Amino acid sequence: MTVPTMVDSHCHLDMEQFDTDRAAVLKRAGAQGVRRIVNPGIDLAHSRRAIELAERHPQVYAAVGIHPNSSGDFNERALTQLAALAEHPKVVAIGEIGLDYHWDLVSPQEQARAFRGQLELAAETGLPVIIHNRNASADVAQILGEWTASERTRSSPLAQRELWGVLHAFSGDAALALAAMDWQFTLGLGGALTFKNARSLHKLASQLCLDRLMLETDAPWLTPHPMRGKRNEPANAALVAQRLAELLAATVEEVAARTTAVACALFGIDAGELPAPADGLPLTADILSESTPQPRESATSYG
Numbered sequence: 001m002t003v004p005t006m007v008d009s010h011c012h013l014d015m016e017q018f019d020t021d022r023a024a025v026l027k028r029a030g031a032q033g034v035r036r037i038v039n040p041g042i043d044l045a046h047s048r049r050a051i052e053l054a055e056r057h058p059q060v061y062a063a064v065g066i067h068p069n070s071s072g073d074f075n076e077r078a079l080t081q082l083a084a085l086a087e088h089p090k091v092v093a094i095g096e097i098g099l100d101y102h103w104d105l106v107s108p109q110e111q112a113r114a115f116r117g118q119l120e121l122a123a124e125t126g127l128p129v130i131i132h133n134r135n136a137s138a139d140v141a142q143i144l145g146e147w148t149a150s151e152r153t154r155s156s157p158l159a160q161r162e163l164w165g166v167l168h169a170f171s172g173d174a175a176l177a178l179a180a181m182d183w184q185f186t187l188g189l190g191g192a193l194t195f196k197n198a199r200s201l202h203k204l205a206s207q208l209c210l211d212r213l214m215l216e217t218d219a220p221w222l223t224p225h226p227m228r229g230k231r232n233e234p235a236n237a238a239l240v241a242q243r244l245a246e247l248l249a250a251t252v253e254e255v256a257a258r259t260t261a262v263a264c265a266l267f268g269i270d271a272g273e274l275p276a277p278a279d280g281l282p283l284t285a286d287i288l289s290e291s292t293p294q295p296r297e298s299a300t301s302y303g
């Protein structure tokens with residue numbers, strides 16, 4: 001039995017939660033068909049780690065960026081270092097960047113300054129952006145609306161692209177989804193889609209166009225049903241694909257093929273030279289039987 005190829009468009013594989021079994025995690029992902037993984041950065045150190053993993057593993061790509069919850073010490077020097085990291089051939093995006101008003105770790109003004117600075121870097125490098133938004137939809141929409149409008153009037157490298165970014169872990173409303181289409185953005189759907197009580201997200205997802213959607217896990221966080229309570233991992237992108245297929249009345253194969261095409265277009269990666277899938281059963285049963293470490297509460301402010 002062959003499993004369709006999928007891309008986990010947002011996975012923090014560099015986190016210490018994977019230090020003891022990263023090779024096994026990648027093998028299980030391959031067995032589920034997850035043969036491309038994009039590892040976003042949350043600060044400079046983690047952006048470097050993401051690049052190191054991308055150098056070591058052909059199926060892993062990196063994004064570099066400073067998460068809003070780490071943006072308190074954002075400055076010109078940090079931006080210069082990010083720009084240097086962004087030149088690495090396996091860096092495919094700037095991210096994750098954005099606004100987080102849930103954790104309230106950094107003032108909104110400082111978050112916005114880091115966000116705008118990194119959007120500017122993306123425009124200049126021509127790399128798409130991975131956007132984190134938590135309880136900040138109005139301000140994220142204002143900043144992205146202004147930025148995309150102004151980029152369209154210039155001929156920056158990013159303006160040449162068909163797709164400019166992703167609203168990751170999308171859980172917003174229809175208005176934000178429509179705005180994202182207008183900005184030439186995609187939406188990343190993850191574990192939240194599988195939660196039984198996420199009815200408004202289910203309803204919205206059922207109306208979305210597959211050609212602007214990507215699968216993601218946000219591992220090690222946001223574990224999908226029925227694995228909640230365990231550490232999340234990229235193999236679980238297959239569970240998100242299953243739920244999305246149900247909601248759209250599509251087949252898993254169609255969801256996998258079209259979300260993979262979106263991810264490859266957005267990140268400029270090639271699905272044609274994927275490494276051979278790892279050995280193993282393409283079933284979730286072998287993941288269910290694994291005992292994985294519990295998620296650490298201290299690190300959940302990223303995601």
Ligand SMILES: [Zn+2]
Nearest residue numbers: 096218302303
């Ligand atoms: Zn994340």
